[in-house]
Amino acid sequence: MSDEADVGHDDPEEQHAEGDAAAGDPAxxxxxxxxxxxxxVAEYxxxxxxxxxxLEREAAEASERAAELEASLRRTKADFQNYKKRAKKRQEQEKARATEDLVGRLTEVRDNLVRALDQDADADIRPGVESTLETFDRVLGEENVSVISPAPGEDVDPERHEVMMRVDSEQPEGTVADVFKEGYEMADKVIxxxxxxxxxEE
Known part of the structure; x- marks a missing residue:
């Protein structure tokens, strides 16, 4: 009978071991x-x-691009400086050629004056002087220079005429009576x- 009672009950130690196995090891x-x-952590x-x-690759690429842009800027700046030097030199050369051309035409006027003075003292040099004046006026015209010579009776233009004095004249009051000295203008600018x-008034 005691054997049958034992069969119905497990060993307490065995039950504890089974409980530990079911709960798992905390370690x-x-x-x-x-x-x-x-x-x-490793994945992070x-x-x-x-x-x-x-980021390092991007920084390296940005640095390389900045270096390229800086080099390009230096080249552009150097090219612009060279262009300015060439333009200035070309301008000076053109100015020198223009001056040389003008001087070459003025020497023709001087030659005419020399020939007029080489004539005999009693010779009439007026025709030669008139011819020289025509040549000189032609040179001035080629340089876009015109003579300011208002006609008597013309209205006074304060930008082109300098009034020296008022005189009795047959011309209308306040108009040009006579030209004391001719003026000059170049490209519509009064020289x-x-x-x-x-x-x-009379």
Whole structure:
């Protein structure tokens, strides 16, 4: 009878062991958590390392691009300086050629004056002087220079005429009576105003 009672009851130690087996080992759980955490940290580190590497590549590319742009800027600046020097030199050459051309035409006027003076003292040099004046006026015209010589009775233009004095004249009051000295203008710009007298009341 006691044997039958024993059959119905398990050993308490065996029951405790079975309970421990069912609950699991806390040490194993901790190791699993640490392993999972280590894997997560390792994965994060790998991702962070990849991001750092990408940023480093971008920084290197940006630095290289900046160096290229700086070099291009230096070349452009040097090219512009060279262009300015060439333009200035070309302008000076053109100015020198223009001056040389003008001087060459003025020497023709001087030659005419020399020939007029080489005539005999009693010779009439007026025709020669008139011819020289025509040549000189032609040279001035080629340089876009015109003579300011208002006619008597013409209205006074304060920008082109300089009034020297008022005189009694048959011309209408306040108009040009006579030209004391002719003036000059070049390309519509007055170089020297004509000096005139103005008619006053009789």
């Amino acid at each position: 194993d759980d901790a190791e699993a958590t640490e392993a999972a955490l280590a894997d997560a 580190d790998d991702g962070l390392a990849a991001e750092v590497a990408a 020297e105003a004509a000096q005139v007298t103005v008619s006053d």
